[in-house]
Amino acid sequence: MGHTARTYAKEGEVSAALQEWEGKFKELQARREAEERRRFPLERRLKEHIIGQEGAINTVASAIRRKENGWYDEEHPLVFLFLGSSGIGMCWNQGSYLSAVCLQGFIRMDMSEFQEKHEVAKFIGSPPGYVGHEEGGQLTKLLKACPNAVVLFDEVDKAHPDVLTIMLQLFDEGRLTDGKGKTIECKDAIFIMTSNVASDDIAQHALQLRQEAEEVSRRKLADNLEDVQKSDDIKISRQFKETVIRPILKAHFRRDEFLGRINEIVYFLPFCHSELLQLVSKELSFWAKKAKQRHDITLQWDRPVLDLLAGGYNLHYGARSIKHEVERRVVNQLAAAYEQELLPKGCTLRLSVQSEGQEERGTPSLRLEVVGEDSSSRRLDIRPPLNPEH
Structure with a gap:
């Protein structure tokens, strides 16, 4: 019921002993917490979660x-x-x-x-x-x-x-x-x-x-x-x-x-550029975890992908703009490929930046590839969505 032994020991030697050891326990706990704060300062604990x-x-x-x-x-x-x-x-x-x-x-x-x-x-x-x-x-x-x-x-x-x-x-x-x-x-x-x-x-x-x-x-x-x-x-x-x-x-x-x-x-x-790359990497890791849990799909990406997605940063919208950019350019493709049954169960997907010819035309885009067991890759041919008029 959430009560301790001391609640029932109203008086006598048992009550005195419990009271003494309760004081010793609190003192020991305070020392442990102080040691923990020295070993792991709050700055370090916050930096594990905040970029x-x-x-x-x-x-x-x-x-x-x-x-x-x-x-x-x-x-x-x-x-x-x-x-x-x-x-x-x-x-x-x-x-x-x-x-x-x-x-x-x-x-x-x-x-x-x-x-x-x-x-x-x-x-x-x-x-x-x-x-x-x-x-x-x-x-x-x-x-x-x-x-x-x-x-x-x-x-x-x-x-x-x-x-x-x-x-x-x-x-x-x-x-x-x-x-x-x-x-x-x-x-x-x-x-x-x-x-x-x-x-x-x-x-x-x-x-x-x-x-x-x-x-x-x-x-x-x-x-x-x-x-x-x-x-x-x-x-x-x-x-x-x-x-x-x-x-x-x-x-x-x-x-x-x-x-x-x-x-x-x-x-x-x-955010500066190095922090933006960390934000993009964190967001991609979030969706990689979701892909593994929900669909048993392993998601990988190349370094140029981080630079490309970091370009979607908007000063006025902060970290939300990175989140929306990843959803627009990566998660939308994943959802379309899954709907079109292009993703075999248990497969490995790799994100990479489109070929140089596309970049010269000023439209760099992301490419999804299925990686085989022999490290060979096959590009996914994702059909564009139908025009509502059709």
Whole structure:
């Protein structure tokens, strides 16, 4: 039933022994967790799942490290604001992985659902006498169940100003009063807000910084690849944050007290070419795993395929543009070939870039080949879909 032995041992020697060993166990567990944090820093754990964004990872990890090791103000929760290109593909990952490494729950609130004034009741619950009073609020109900959760407020710039007013108390004092008048304490929670405000300004500034870094590396005539890669590690200047970003945030949220309660503003920058290749490789690996699980098909690809698909990156749509490019140019072909019964069960498929003759005409495309047991390859002749008029 979830009870421990100590629950039943009310008094006596057994109770004293259990209490003593419970203390020793907690002390040993704390030492193990501290050793684990030393051996596998949070930055390393996050980088296993997140591509690029060194600055964002370091900023978040530094704040979490303070909390993990007891160097934090226990009267106030940690609050982050994530800014940058839409579809970077990190906010959901970072929130869910933070909840995993911090052994906490994960709550996601889509703030586009709270654009109207009356939807504040949906956030904290209806007051007594109103419909839905007994159900409680979406956020307060979840925070009551897990007061030390990682809470993601997605697209917070779309929320109604009255919802932001409620967050002032939440971010400052770590507590929230629901519609029934009960106070939920959540000082140990971690709050992450995402916003697309100023995303274009941040992206253009980052591209400019990256171009300047590339010019510097060319002037230095870097002899090895490592020197060139270091130029990708760029940082947003403090002057740009104060003179460009802060006025935009102030004009949108219209209150300094809201911005003043944010511990860290984290900036997500556009991907460089090496990061795009990693993104494409990760997306292809995802579909290769699906092909193996669902259809027992082994999917392989050549290096030029990564470069070709990376060309579909759109600055404004972030990692989503890579995902859509892979679906358009690879998964569509796989689905058509499967429908036309061109894929034998248990076969090996190889993706490659079309022959040079096609590239000269300015239309490089992907080619699907079935690889035989003797390493010979046969190109798939996929029929184009019929015109609706026919």
